[in-house]
Amino acid sequence: MSVRIIAVLAAASLALTACGSGDDKAAAKPETTTPAAAAANKAPLTITDPWVKTADKGMSAAFGTLVNTTGAEVTIASGTTPASPKVELHEVTGTGGNMKMRPMAGGFVLPPHGKLELKPGGFHIMLMDVTRPIRPGDQVTFTLTLKGGGTFAFTALGKAFKGGNEKYKPGH
Numbered sequence: 001m002s003v004r005i006i007a008v009l010a011a012a013s014l015a016l017t018a019c020g021s022g023d024d025k026a027a028a029k030p031e032t033t034t035p036a037a038a039a040a041n042k043a044p045l046t047i048t049d050p051w052v053k054t055a056d057k058g059m060s061a062a063f064g065t066l067v068n069t070t071g072a073e074v075t076i077a078s079g080t081t082p083a084s085p086k087v088e089l090h091e092v093t094g095t096g097g098n099m100k101m102r103p104m105a106g107g108f109v110l111p112p113h114g115k116l117e118l119k120p121g122g123f124h125i126m127l128m129d130v131t132r133p134i135r136p137g138d139q140v141t142f143t144l145t146l147k148g149g150g151t152f153a154f155t156a157l158g159k160a161f162k163g164g165n166e167k168y169k170p171g172h
Contacts, residue, residue, distance in 0.1 A: 045066055045074060045146075047064045047152075047154045051063055051158070053161045054138075056133045059128055062118065063118040063156075073110065077146060080142070081140060085128070089108050125144075140157075142154055
């Protein structure tokens with residue numbers, strides 16, 4: 001038998017062995033967190049369906065559902081992204097046509113095993129003065145800093161969205 005045939009047989013054997021891990025449940029489960037969260041697996045947070053509003057300039061916002069994977073309260077104190085020099089954690093308040101955005105005093109607080117939905121017209125991660133246009137399909141990375149130390153990184157997909165016309169009230 002030539003060395004080449006032996007190498008091919010060895011590679012085929014390894015491939016068959018790797019496929020038969022016996023963990024069919026893990027293979028069938030869809031990934032609902034970003035690759036960064038899945039790789040960390042020790043992170044106190046995960047995020048599902050992260051996306052960021054497209055923008056040519058000015059402001060944009062990131063959305064998704066944050067999930068606290070621990071039995072303790074987790075507070076997100078701040079965030080950063082290469083797409084913007086300034087990131088704020090926001091909420092939208094008011095009623096009817098008088099909706100206003102404002103920074104969250106104290107950050108986002110997630111109770112033990114709790115969720116926080118980031119959505120247009122509600123809680124969101126605000127990007128001030130985007131540094132370059134964000135287009136549909138763009139991958140935008142974020143790093144959230146947690147109160148007490150630690151960070152959580154994720155990537156959000158650029159999506160076109162018409163809406164979110166709230167007024168911004170800085171300093172409130």
